[in-house]
Amino acid sequence: xxxxxxxxxxxxxxxxxxxxxxxxxxxxxxxxxxxxxxxxxxxxxxxxxxxxxxxxxxxxxxxxxxxxxxxxxxxxxxxxxxxxxxxxxxxxxxxxxxxxxxxxxxxxxxxxxxxxxxxxxxxxxxxxxxxxxxxxxxxxxxxxxxxxxxxxxxxxxxxxxxxxxxxxxxxxxxxxxxxxxxxxxxxx
Numbered sequence: 001x002x003x004x005x006x007x008x009x010x011x012x013x014x015x016x017x018x019x020x021x022x023x024x025x026x027x028x029x030x031x032x033x034x035x036x037x038x039x040x041x042x043x044x045x046x047x048x049x050x051x052x053x054x055x056x057x058x059x060x061x062x063x064x065x066x067x068x069x070x071x072x073x074x075x076x077x078x079x080x081x082x083x084x085x086x087x088x089x090x091x092x093x094x095x096x097x098x099x100x101x102x103x104x105x106x107x108x109x110x111x112x113x114x115x116x117x118x119x120x121x122x123x124x125x126x127x128x129x130x131x132x133x134x135x136x137x138x139x140x141x142x143x144x145x146x147x148x149x150x151x152x153x154x155x156x157x158x159x160x161x162x163x164x165x166x167x168x169x170x171x172x173x174x175x176x177x178x179x180x181x182x183x184x185x186x187x188x
């Protein structure tokens with residue numbers, strides 16, 4: 001049964017990745033995402049103002065008076081990481097109510113991390129432009145991927161804790177030498 005669940009989980013994620021590659025492109029989703037891109041830029045600009053920096057927004061672009069600017073593209077909105085977390089939690093065995101509860105907490109955390117990323121990238125673009133490319137293409141990508149993985153892992157642990165099953169990460173209770181296992185040949 002665990003092998004079958006693992007296969008179903010992997011297949012679900014692979015199918016989701018295929019759909020994202022086919023659909024989440026500017027040619028397909030571009031016009032539909034423009035209002036969401038503008039909203040993301042507007043919220044990011046508010047966080048930039050809270051951080052004490054000047055910024056103006058034009059559609060989905062954010063500009064600083066010094067000349068630095070970036071545009072919030074479809075990949076900057078945090079939708080793909082949130083969707084990956086959603087699909088990975090929903091395809092994991094467990095009660096739907098607990099899955100939805102976890103996602104109601106986990107997805108806003110991902111969006112908060114994404115807004116921190118966008119605000120930090122604006123700061124770097126203005127104050128330390130030599131670090132912008134490294135932060136954008138490497139550091140924040142790793143942070144986002146690690147965040148999705150950690151939130152998924154915590155979600156799996158939480159889902160398993162409510163199912164009455166023993167989680168695969170928990171250590172088995174130690175036995176002293178010479179003590180026979182209880183309950184059969186395969187102690188859990």
